[in-house]
Amino acid sequence: MIKIRQLIKSYRDRLVINGLDLSVEAGEKIAIIGPSGCGKSTLLRLIMGLHEPDNGVITVAGVTLSAISHTEHRLVRRHIGMLFQSAALFDSLSVFDNIAFPLESTDDSDRVIRDRVLELLHLVGMTGYERAYPHELSGGQRKRVGLARALALKPKIMLYDEPTTGLDPVLSTSIEDLIVDLNRQFAVTSIVVTHQVSTIFRTADRIYLMKDGQLLPAVAPSEIDQNEAYRVFVRGGLA
Amino acid sequence: MMRLKSRSVLLGRWVLRFFALLGDFVLDSLKVLRLSLTTPIRFKHVIEHAYSLGAQSVGITLITAGFVGMAFALQVVREFLKFGAGKMIGGVVGIAIWRELGPLMTGVVVAGRVGAAIAAELATMKVTEQVEALEALGHDPIQYLVVPRLVAVMMMMPLLVGLADCIGFLSGYVIAVGIGRINPFWYFESANTMLTLFDIMGGLLKGSFFGVLIVLVSAHLGLRTNSGAKGVGEMTTRAVVISLVLIFVLNYVLSSVMF
């Protein structure tokens, strides 16, 4: 579903991604962990086609990103849902209009869009909030609405940027439950990226640690403690 | 010697950086203009922006134009009466206002009000990932966010300038007649003979150019903001300052070409 070969990306003179390889099969769920600023968000943006790589090849759903036009790019993007770290809801739009936003560029009638929005709100546990504005919501609620918006077009791939960072443990758990549930329900391919490694492993089949612009060989959630590099990052170096 | 060298290196870097930024700005602006001409325009958004951005500026435009018109007329009245040229006051005030003061005042007011609003709004959207979300959902941020604002401000500017012109000229009348004891007939008659339609239209056109400049600068800087809430404030200030300076420069260029 997603294939990345020898990816390189730098901002000005700062090399962030340095020869990264990754392959995710359809339906797989992976997590990428690493310290803040190591390039996780950058990687997601590259997969989404929001940034151009300096070098390397990214293939999403069989389409090589560098080989297609701007318009085709937009079509590919519609198969990918992204939950941004800050949820990135549009401040000037109500919750309803935020979720309806991606649907407005489809041919669906207002009636169909309305039903779909209400269904999505129900799915993320935000029924009754359609008239609220983003500034009236808590961080966790915003993430839920962001999730509903990302799911609106029934994407095949979901990218989650720090879905639980900044939330308290109870909220984190409920967002994780939601991710696990949605991933199962819609059989999406998913990548979760985070520096806050609490219980995020529940959402993943495999975990990668990002280091020096590359990914270390993956481990299963249960194998974290057997691998030195992973253990040091996750348990803070304490044995 | 060492110090001289390091200074010239510093200067060189500064010049390079300046041209890199200028190049970015020119490229962005060309893209905005190209998209304005080649893609369908969302008129619903244009109307919303025209209303909110235009309405924001009406009050302050009125106040500014009123007081500048009065102050200018006061000076003209005093000097012209010394030479017995009271009959020409209306024409001189009219030309100054329609050609220069009206467009310039409106440009300054709109740069402060609308330029700041656009820069702050887009910068906030940028640092809260809303711009990226827009792209992720298949829209071009420049087409979606900048083009409607550009069209809205281009439409509003001539209206605001026209308003400023009229208020400025009438405030001048109050001073000329009230303090200078000029015959009201001569105030309007001299303006009528000395002003041409081209003066009036030229002034309105200048206003549109200022509007374009303000939107291009503010939107460009807003969308380039990278570093959080502090960046939003900095970019907003910078957008207003750069817009103001460029308006004064462009005003001189346009005046020397047009009038």
Ligand SMILES: Nc1ncnc2c1ncn2[C@@H]1O[C@H](COP(=O)(O)OP(=O)(O)O)[C@@H](O)[C@H]1O
């Ligand atoms: N648009 C940008 N321009 C310049 N530098 C950037 C930009 N985005 C990110 N960076 C830098 O790239 C590095 C990686 O950022 P990011 O991918 O956001 O890291 P992470 O998500 O792992 O915390 C950071 O050092 C950050 O400062």
Ligand SMILES: [Mg+2]
């Ligand atoms: Mg990040």
